Amino acid sequence: MNNQKRLPRAAITGLGVYLPSKILTNNEIATFVDTSDAWIMQRTGIRERRIAGPEETSLTMGLEASKKALVSANLTGDQIDLVICATATPEYIFPSTACLVQDAVGATGAGAMDLSAACAGFIYALSVARAYIVSKMARNVLVIGTETMSRVVDWTDRSTCILFGDGAGAVVVQAAFDDAPALGEIESVVLKSDGSKGCHLLIPGGGSKMPASEESARDRQHYIKMNGPEVFKGAVRGMADAFHQALKMGDLQLGDVDLMVAHQANARIIEGVRSRLDLPTSKVYQNLERYGNTSSASIPIALYDAVRENALKEGMRVGVAGFGGGFAWGAAIIRWGNVPIIA
Numbered sequence: 098m099n100n101q102k103r104l105p106r107a108a109i110t111g112l113g114v115y116l117p118s119k120i121l122t123n124n125e126i127a128t129f130v131d132t133s134d135a136w137i138m139q140r141t142g143i144r145e146r147r148i149a150g151p152e153e154t155s156l157t158m159g160l161e162a163s164k165k166a167l168v169s170a171n172l173t174g175d176q177i178d179l180v181i182c183a184t185a186t187p188e189y190i191f192p193s194t195a196c197l198v199q200d201a202v203g204a205t206g207a208g209a210m211d212l213s214a215a216c217a218g219f220i221y222a223l224s225v226a227r228a229y230i231v232s233k234m235a236r237n238v239l240v241i242g243t244e245t246m247s248r249v250v251d252w253t254d255r256s257t258c259i260l261f262g263d264g265a266g267a268v269v270v271q272a273a274f275d276d277a278p279a280l281g282e283i284e285s286v287v288l289k290s291d292g293s294k295g296c297h298l299l300i301p302g303g304g305s306k307m308p309a310s311e312e313s314a315r316d317r318q319h320y321i322k323m324n325g326p327e328v329f330k331g332a333v334r335g336m337a338d339a340f341h342q343a344l345k346m347g348d349l350q351l352g353d354v355d356l357m358v359a360h361q362a363n364a365r366i367i368e369g370v371r372s373r374l375d376l377p378t379s380k381v382y383q384n385l386e387r388y389g390n391t392s393s394a395s396i397p398i399a400l401y402d403a404v405r406e407n408a409l410k411e412g413m414r415v416g417v418a419g420f421g422g423g424f425a426w427g428a429a430i431i432r433w434g435n436v437p438i439i440a
């Protein structure tokens with residue numbers, strides 16, 4: 098008899114989101130830049146996005162999502178061992194937004210760190226949570242994706258300001274110790290990157306290369322600069338390839354997947370990934386029409402809506418894929434569990 102104990106598996110057991118109440122429609126954007134609802138809908142599939150109010154920040158939104166994720170998982174903050182916050186729009190350069198959440202949820206025994214992988218941040222953070230759990234370095238991990246993109250978007254640049262929105266999502270990832278298949282298990286994860294393409298999607302100012310100055314502010318260097326077509330191509334190719342590799346790592350076929358939730362960047366990008374994978378349209382979930390691209394928050398927000406709308410149910414296998422600045426991208430396959438939705 099083999100007495101060797103199986104390693105713990107990592108399972109998503111809690112999920113929460115926060116979205117600001119203020120809605121900004123395409124028609125409203127068309128009042129201050131040269132664009133139209135028809136152009137934005139046709140090229141992106143986005144109709145409206147949420148915008149943080151003056152009191153809302155990456156911390157406040159991430160915290161609200163975290164509190165709901167903890168209730169959903171039936172855990173209290175003091176049971177968390179590690180807080181990972183994926184964000185491209187942190188509260189400060191330091192301290193980390195994760196430390197601020199750690200304090201606010203009372204995770205007094207936890208480590209905390211921010212993770213920088215732009216729009217791929219949630220997949221990256223999920224992979225770190227899984228690795229900590231499988232290696233027995235943590236039992237309960239809080240993973241957050243939170244973004245205040247409206248504060249780094251150049252509202253005079255029509256090619257980028259139409260794309261992004263604000264919001265936050267959080268999941269609790271827990272160790273599952275028994276031999277039975279763990280519902281909610283993150284079955285496989287793949288991470289990829291190509292730093293040679295970093296120039297195509299970045300915020301040039303505010304780091305060590307270009308600290309804030311009158312000149313950098315005047316030249317609008319603290320806002321997102323993007324080469325849309327390059328990012329588009331990279332996203333389609335990257336997410337489809339990572340999805341394939343995640344399936345392979347999990348010893349799974351495409352037919353084993355019930356739903357794909359890709360980073361909600363652009364409906365045409367998602368369609369490109371779907372067609373490259375040859376997945377039926379019925380297996381693709383999309384909610385970007387309502388929220389635009391919320392960067393690292395888009396996947397947990399989409400998972401939440403998919404559960405709420407009954408598109409994602411216990412026992413289904415969901416493939417998630419993300420892509421963003423870096424370039425950094427990745428995919429994960431999750432056997433969805435009984436994750437209560439907290440309104």
Ligand code: UT7
Pocket residue numbers: 131132133136137140141216255256257259260323324325326328329332360362363366390392420421422
């Ligand atoms: O999480 C990753 C973050 N980034 C992304 O996901 C973005 C990926 N890229 C995209 O989604 C697309 O490239 C965009 C939606 C940004 C642009 O769509 P496109 O089909 O690639 O258009 P394009 O950049 O090739 O521009 C076509 C035309 C240009 O006019 P000219 O040069 O052909 O006269 C643009 O100036 O569309 C013009 N344009 C617009 N027109 C009306 C660009 N933005 C707008 C706009 N309204 N908002």
